Amino acid sequence: MTTNAPRPEVLRYTAFSSDPAGGNPAGVVLDATALDDSDMLAIAADLGYSESAFLTAPPEGLVPRQEGRAYSIRYFSPKAEVPFCGHATVATAVALAERTGPGKLVFATRAGTVPVEVTEEGGTLRATLTSVEPHLEEIVHSDLAEALAALGWPAADLDPAFPPRVAFAGARHLVLGAATRARLADLAYDFARLEALMHRLDLTTVQLVWRESATVFHVRDPFPVGGVVEDPATGAAAAAFGAYARELGLVPEDAALTLRQGEDLGRPGELTVTLRAGDPRVRVSGTGARIG
Known part of the structure; x- marks a missing residue:
């Protein structure tokens, strides 16, 4: 300029x-x-x-x-x-x-x-x-172990129903399932260590998920590569998670999912993720408002 x-x-x-x-x-x-x-x-x-x-x-x-x-x-x-x-x-x-x-x-x-x-x-x-067309990738054991170490999560705190994967729907996100809501709420991680791993794996956020019901999920997204500790509501990660949940059979091919995010930060938000059978793309919707 x-x-x-x-x-x-x-x-x-x-x-x-x-x-x-x-x-x-x-x-x-x-x-x-x-x-x-x-x-x-x-x-x-x-x-x-x-x-x-x-x-x-x-x-x-x-x-x-x-x-x-x-x-x-x-x-x-x-x-x-x-x-x-x-x-x-x-x-x-x-x-x-x-x-x-x-x-x-x-x-x-x-x-x-x-x-x-x-x-x-x-x-x-x-x-x-x-979204653009999504896809999933496996994560090698050593990289998963490093992510858990940076987060301070014992492997036993993972929900076995949510296999760790890197999910893409416009950006790359590591998806990890928390076994309990308390585990999700307790987020205090090693910023520099997680940032280094995310740069090496070309990750935008880590999508941490806890399942409340068949269609309702609570999520949090550490974002050290962006220079902030946590993203309060993450549409790209929501799209990636929708693709992840569908491909792994965690939800039906036709589904409307509710993702609740930001509650632990005092900025509650709600993301709606819509999946359509026969269409690999994921739809993410929400409201918005001007600030100030």
Whole structure:
């Protein structure tokens, strides 16, 4: 950004809650045309949120181009760019819908094309993103042991019904199942040790999960590679978890799952994960609200 260029407006929205004090806050820049990478990283670091989103014109060929509803979008944590961020996508979609009305949007991300639909019910906007095609990977025993050591979790604290896997639906997340709600609530980990492992494995977060019922899960996401201890509500990890749960037969191929996140941080949020038989992609939806 040149020294004479005006600083773009930086909006603040929360995602996966209609209460500005809940969910996961994100910075949103609706016109980042004048910004370079260092500018975007500086804005994200200044805000201190887990991620901020920056919009520019869409690439040629992205559809639909009509009505100005398609964009290129980039996501920056306070430390680095990430390929995809669900909560910042939801926050951005809500911000756009407040200005141009509900409807369909398309975002070109580093991970691929992500359609989003925003609807309005009773004055509340809800955004639903559709992930890129997901996949799972095994994790080798030594890497799992290192993750557990960094978390301070004995292996006996894992739920055997949730085999550890790396799940991808736009970004890579290590999924670990907690045997009890108390285990999930007690999160005090070695920041530097987990960060080093996550960089080596190219992980965005670690998705820690406890199952309350057939369709309700409580989740937490350490995010040291982004420069924050924990992400309060994580749409990319929710999409990855939906793919994980379906592929391992933990839920039906057609399912609507509720993920509750942020309660242990005092920022409760709710993510809805929808799975459709015959469609490998995962849909993640939630509300949003402007902060301040």
